[in-house]
Amino acid sequence: MLPRSRTLPSRIHHGVVEERQDIRHYLQVEVQPKVSESEAINPQSNYSKCFDDDGRLKRTGNFWTASSHIITAVIGSGVLSLAWAIAQLGWVAGPAVMVLFAFVNLYTSNLLAQCYRAGDPVTGQRNYTYMDAVKSFLGGRKVTLCGLIQYLNLFGVAIGYTIAASVSMMAIKRSNCFHRSGGKDPCHMSSNGYMITFGIIEILFSQIPDFDQVWWLSIVAAIMSFTYSTAGLGLGIGKVAGNGTFKGSLTGISIGTETHAGRVTSTQKLWRSLQALGATAFAYSFSMILIEIQDTIRSPPAEHKTMKKATLFSIGTTTVFYLLCGCMGYAAFGDMAPGNLLTGFGFYNPYWLLDIANVAIVVHLVGAYQVFCQPLFAFVEKWSARKWPKSDFVTAEYEIPIPFYGVYQLNFFRLVWRTIFVLLTTVIAMLLPFFNDIVGLLGAMGFWPLTVFFPIEMYICQKKVGRWTGQWLGLQILSIACLMITIAAAVGSVAGVVLDLKTYKPFKTSY
Secondary structure: OOOOOOOOOOEEEOOEEEOOHHHHHHHOHHHOOOOOHHHHHOHHHOOOOOEOOOOOEOOOEOHHHHHHHHHHHHOOHHHHHHHHHHHHHHHHHHHHHHHHHHHHHHHHHHHHHOOOEEOOOOOOEEOOOHHHHHHHHOOOHHHHHHHHHHHHHHHHHHHHHHHHHHHHHHHHHHHHHHHHHOOOOOOOOEOHHHHHHHHHHHHHHOOOOOHHHHHHHHHHHHHHHHHHHHHHHHHHHHHHHHHOOOOOOOOOOOOOOEEOOEEOOHHHHHHHHHHHHHHHHHOOOOHHHHHHHHOOEOOOOOHHHHHHHHHHHHHHHHHHHHHHHHHHHHHHHHHHOOOOHHHHHOOOOOHHHHHHHHHHHHHHHHHHHHHHHHHHHHHHHHHHHHHOOOOHHHHOOEEEEEOOOEEEEEOHHHHHHHHHHHHHHHHHHHHOOOHHHHHHHHHHHHHHHHHHHHHHHHHHHHHOOOOOOHHHHHHHHHHHHHHHHHHHHHHHHHHHHHHHHOOOOOOOOEO
16 A cells, blocks of 8 residues: 555545644644654654654655656756757857856755754754745745745746657657658648647646655656667767767857858857856756655655765766767767757657657656656645645545555545646647746746755855855855856846747647
């Protein structure tokens, strides 16, 4: 039998209300028992083997499950656009910027990991979500601001992933169409049917009750991300070998170069460089779900220690893949590096390898959608359980036996609300197929506050860092520098949306 959802309070079982020991997670967070050092070292002295020190079901996550969650969140299909980003910045600035942002994200993620528990990092009160951490350390209006930015970002990511998955599905169909026709048929098609297919798949997977129960989906998605990244890398190496030389320049795309969008002017060169800077910064961002990932980790050892190791391993691994894919893509195509590395090789040859890569992207996005949406699902369900604690529709769970699976805990509110959410993201993706630019804007708005500002401010509060000390000044300089990058990238995204609106036709997008 699956462990019951942590999202809901007591359930109805054969007409009897069964109280949940982990109900305090949502309804009594403020009155958690204070845990002493001895109890933290030997938790079994006061709690059963089935529950943690806060009364919640025993956490089962470890280094590998946390790493798979992070890799699934970080390595998105955006890795395929890094060749384009390096093409704008050149051989010197491109890789340097990539490594720089890897260090920034690693550093701020480690600061944030230490804020999982308020006070003592081993025995302090747990913060179950990013918003809980902000409330615990900063409070006030910052909590509302954080929640608005975080959940708006998660909603935007869900729409962006729906669009990205449909593009990869169509790429599979088009590559086979090209192969059958020998390249004579342009194979134009609408994206709507593929978005609906992806939405149906997500409705099914969205019924997984809790974040810690999607660990297997994250591992599959992480494997898929390496699959399509390796395919892109292999195709890049093959093209470089075919060219007999490395393309590209030290300073990136040259002024006067003819591209699909026209001739590159000096203003466009600057503009494209800012866009590339922003794209690289956001490529590593996963802070908005870091606390939720950390809340799945068992202890001992202390959660923040496991999380630091998982973060180091995950960001190190993704950086290597980013550099390999980005640099080999730039070496293969030079100034003409495409926005999606896989499309640069054409649809015709080798179509089977491109099909494998695109299938891997779709599978990865199915998992990534869940990793990003589970915190949003939990937030709404937690709020609803507080609002209507006596409603059977909201709080009751019913055991449904499923062949070859076991017993599924059905909750009607979860079924209806998550289905409506997926339908809404799918319809918006069909209505605004250029939403990737809007997601870029949301990402720009979220990068600085969620990845840099809040983690730094919470760490300062946690460690009581004095004003105008060397550490305080260093943290503030880092925060201001990242704010400037966010503003530049946001301006770029706004311009992209304005250009898209000029040719906008709702529900009429075809490729």
